[in-house]
Amino acid sequence: MSEEFSYLNQLGSDKGDLIKGLQLVQSREGYVSDEAICAVSKHFSVPEAEVEGVLTFYAQFKRVKPGKYQISVCDGTACHIKGSTQIQAWVSAELGIKDGETTPDGLFSLVTVACLGCCSLAPVLSINGKVYGKLDRKGLTRILNEYRKMK
Amino acid sequence: MANIKRIKVGTASCGLAAGSGAVLEAVKRNAGNIPVVEVGCIGHCYAEPIVEVECEDGSSIFYSRVAGTDDAARKIIALSDEGRFSIPEKRASLEKNIVTRLAGRINPVDLAEYRANGGFEALKRAFSMKPEDVVEEVKKGGLRGRGGGGFPTGMKWSFLAAKKVPEKVLICNADEGDPGAFMDRSMMESVPYQVLEGMLIGAYATGATKIFIYCRAEYPLAIKHLTLAIEEMKKAGLDQLAGREKPLEITIKEGAGAFVCGEETAMINSLEGHRGTPRFRPPFPTDSGWNGLPTAINNVETFANIPPLIAMGGEAFASVGTEKSKGTKIFALAGDVKNPGLTEVPMGITLAEIVYDIGGAEKGSVKAVQTGGPSGGCIPAEHFDVKIDYDSLKELGAIMGSGGLIVIGKNRCMVETARYFLSFTHRESCGKCTFCRVGTTRMYETLERIVAGNGTEEDIAFLEDLGPKIRKGSLCGLGQTAPNPVLSTLRFFRNEYEAHVKDHVCDAMECRALVDVKLNTDKCIHCGLCIRTCPVSAIGPDFKVDNAKCTRCNSCIEVCPKKAISRVRKGEGFNSSISK
Ligand SMILES: Cc1cc2nc3c(=O)[nH]c(=O)nc-3n(C[C@H](O)[C@H](O)[C@H](O)COP(=O)(O)O)c2cc1C
Ligand code: FES
Numbered sequence A: 001m002s003e004e005f006s007y008l009n010q011l012g013s014d015k016g017d018l019i020k021g022l023q024l025v026q027s028r029e030g031y032v033s034d035e036a037i038c039a040v041s042k043h044f045s046v047p048e049a050e051v052e053g054v055l056t057f058y059a060q061f062k063r064v065k066p067g068k069y070q071i072s073v074c075d076g077t078a079c080h081i082k083g084s085t086q087i088q089a090w091v092s093a094e095l096g097i098k099d100g101e102t103t104p105d106g107l108f109s110l111v112t113v114a115c116l117g118c119c120s121l122a123p124v125l126s127i128n129g130k131v132y133g134k135l136d137r138k139g140l141t142r143i144l145n146e147y148r149k150m151k
Numbered sequence B: 001m002a003n004i005k006r007i008k009v010g011t012a013s014c015g016l017a018a019g020s021g022a023v024l025e026a027v028k029r030n031a032g033n034i035p036v037v038e039v040g041c042i043g044h045c046y047a048e049p050i051v052e053v054e055c056e057d058g059s060s061i062f063y064s065r066v067a068g069t070d071d072a073a074r075k076i077i078a079l080s081d082e083g084r085f086s087i088p089e090k091r092a093s094l095e096k097n098i099v100t101r102l103a104g105r106i107n108p109v110d111l112a113e114y115r116a117n118g119g120f121e122a123l124k125r126a127f128s129m130k131p132e133d134v135v136e137e138v139k140k141g142g143l144r145g146r147g148g149g150g151f152p153t154g155m156k157w158s159f160l161a162a163k164k165v166p167e168k169v170l171i172c173n174a175d176e177g178d179p180g181a182f183m184d185r186s187m188m189e190s191v192p193y194q195v196l197e198g199m200l201i202g203a204y205a206t207g208a209t210k211i212f213i214y215c216r217a218e219y220p221l222a223i224k225h226l227t228l229a230i231e232e233m234k235k236a237g238l239d240q241l242a243g244r245e246k247p248l249e250i251t252i253k254e255g256a257g258a259f260v261c262g263e264e265t266a267m268i269n270s271l272e273g274h275r276g277t278p279r280f281r282p283p284f285p286t287d288s289g290w291n292g293l294p295t296a297i298n299n300v301e302t303f304a305n306i307p308p309l310i311a312m313g314g315e316a317f318a319s320v321g322t323e324k325s326k327g328t329k330i331f332a333l334a335g336d337v338k339n340p341g342l343t344e345v346p347m348g349i350t351l352a353e354i355v356y357d358i359g360g361a362e363k364g365s366v367k368a369v370q371t372g373g374p375s376g377g378c379i380p381a382e383h384f385d386v387k388i389d390y391d392s393l394k395e396l397g398a399i400m401g402s403g404g405l406i407v408i409g410k411n412r413c414m415v416e417t418a419r420y421f422l423s424f425t426h427r428e429s430c431g432k433c434t435f436c437r438v439g440t441t442r443m444y445e446t447l448e449r450i451v452a453g454n455g456t457e458e459d460i461a462f463l464e465d466l467g468p469k470i471r472k473g474s475l476c477g478l479g480q481t482a483p484n485p486v487l488s489t490l491r492f493f494r495n496e497y498e499a500h501v502k503d504h505v506c507d508a509m510e511c512r513a514l515v516d517v518k519l520n521t522d523k524c525i526h527c528g529l530c531i532r533t534c535p536v537s538a539i540g541p542d543f544k545v546d547n548a549k550c551t552r553c554n555s556c557i558e559v560c561p562k563k564a565i566s567r568v569r570k571g572e573g574f575n576s577s578i579s580k
Helices: A003-010 A015-029 A034-044 A048-057 A077-081 A084-095 A137-150 B013-017 B020-030 B070-077 B089-094 B111-116 B121-127 B131-141 B153-161 B183-190 B192-206 B220-235 B264-271 B300-312 B314-318 B351-358 B390-395 B414-428 B434-451 B457-472 B477-481 B484-492 B494-503 B529-533 B555-559
Strands: A069-074 A108-113 A125-127 A130-132 B004-010 B036-039 B051-055 B060-063 B169-174 B210-215 B249-254 B295-299 B328-335 B341-346 B366-371 B377-380 B404-409 B515-519 B565-569
Touching: A003 A015, A003 A034, A015 A034, A015 A048, A015 B249, A034 A048, A069 A084, A077 A084, A077 B328, A077 B404, A077 B414, A084 A108, A084 A137, A125 A137, A130 B013, A137 B555, B004 B013, B004 B020, B004 B070, B013 B020, B013 B183, B020 B036, B020 B070, B051 B070, B089 B351, B111 B192, B111 B220, B121 B192, B121 B300, B131 B153, B131 B192, B131 B300, B131 B314, B153 B192, B153 B295, B169 B192, B169 B264, B169 B300, B183 B192, B183 B220, B183 B300, B183 B328, B192 B210, B192 B220, B192 B295, B192 B300, B210 B220, B210 B264, B220 B249, B264 B295, B295 B300, B300 B314, B328 B351, B341 B351, B351 B366, B366 B414, B377 B484, B414 B434, B414 B484, B414 B494, B434 B457, B434 B477, B434 B494, B457 B477, B457 B484, B457 B494, B484 B494, B515 B555, B529 B555, B555 B565
Parallel strands: A069 A108, B004 B036, B169 B210, B169 B295, B210 B249, B328 B404
Antiparallel strands: A069 A125, A125 A130, B004 B051, B051 B060, B328 B341, B366 B377, B366 B404, B515 B565
């Protein structure tokens, strides 16, 4: 296995941990590259096609490198009722990217997810795991500007 | 004035999102030598960030919506009257905190504190009984699975217990896939030991040797607390069950974002490292589950019910609730209510009591509630006097579900709501069964057409015809229940569907294709905020909204200080491509 993915060795080679392996890769690299699929395939002795089959089944896994700040706009039921469609449109308008895309400067990427478990604060979004609730247009612009300043 | 014993800051996910991180820092900075601890969620999520001051005399003072400033912290430490919070009396009289008794009141990861509050007493009691008697006790309690199906837990356990093999598996379903539900998250974050104690009792009763907790990856704090709690339990030897040679194996597995993995057999596939597609049953998991071993799966809340059930005895547990649904249910109340949050109520309470008295929604402002998420149905306000239990909700075409309860206000469109759920289910369908894969997609496309104003009456007939076929042609609960949101809205809100297809009108003004945006010049003060905010420059210097350019994004409506801009029926606004 290539050096790059040697951290996979902290897991056993039990096939039941295949998803865990992919999660480990993604937490390190931010996404799962073709090279990573090869490495995972070797580590668990599972054909590459099967690794890719498992990977594409689960929404969590990304095949392209995401931005530095990953924005997840919640479109769960509570957030939808509270206008998440609007939030998505605003984020898209502010950043000029659509669901699943990354800004050209690599700073932001945008995905839609179903429920972050903070429904009582709907509508919500999270940026790199930090949740922001009770969003409105002004609040949204303020939050995005904070991240733009941090670079 | 009472002396302060300690100060508790709620730092569950809901609290953190509301800003309790800064509150915790501020309180710590100012507390001197008063102990400050982090606790979970007491269910009043609308009032977060919440701080509880525990006094020496046993009384408590709550503060709500606390700011993360030194000033606010100092006021709390001085027991100021400002910002105090008391649980509304009506709500308190309706709630019954049996399962959530300790949630938000104790340090979630402190084993000693859980024990000091009666924790692991139920396990001790269970060990004093024979395993089969524990199963009997659960049967006597009449506990039904809280994950949605409502299958009697005691019966499920007796199936597993009957298997005489050396290795058996118990799985805790912590996938909480219903988007809009957060009971399980809150229980795992707030009282992880209680959920784990339920699993230990379950393993003892059924003879399970291995436990998996399958938790969705979106819940990092729940995973952290469970991990810490398991470590502490192991250190204290609690994973050593009475009469066993080896300690219990407990493993947490993170889900990877697939709704269908909440289904039992799909979860087993996922735990084995495969794609999470459901399996044909029989064989049932209790006959052949994870790696072929007998396996039983229960929901987080089901497990959290076990310690109180065993501690108080099955009979006492069954004294609460209705004839066929015993005990309490935790509901996650969200949507168009004043006080969203978690509420534990006895089975048999009415929807009206939950929505109006607990949720604080104004009478007349609510159109319906949606229970059971994408698998459930909506119940219109006329039926809010129904007493909630597994069976009564089924009769109304909805289901109890896992406890997500979304309140839908008068200003929402039911066709759009149905479209939303189908957009979810058709995306989440694993693709194994044709009727589920293609059928939900066709339903979704049809609903898209209707909300876009291009629907016909045949579309409505098509939906009604297709629904039952998807139900029949699907292997697992996802497909079997996917048509529910459509069929139940068609049953109760057919007029809305008809208005969309016949008159091209969305009375709720929600469907973009059927509305225009208009600025009321009488109210306008020409501040120009809307012009600057509009992302597509649809508002001219004359303050006219051009609906040919407007994307109905609502930005101008939101920023207007005078509420001068609103949605109107299509054709009632200015459109440069129609009228010059
Ligand atoms: C598509 C689908 C998704 C499900 N999602 C969940 C879930 O997220 N959490 C859960 O506890 N049960 C879920 N269930 C129900 C489980 O299959 C199962 O009935 C439950 O975990 C059994 O536990 P209980 O008897 O304690 O309720 C789902 C079922 C289906 C068909
Ligand atoms: S629906 Fe958005 S957090 Fe639950």
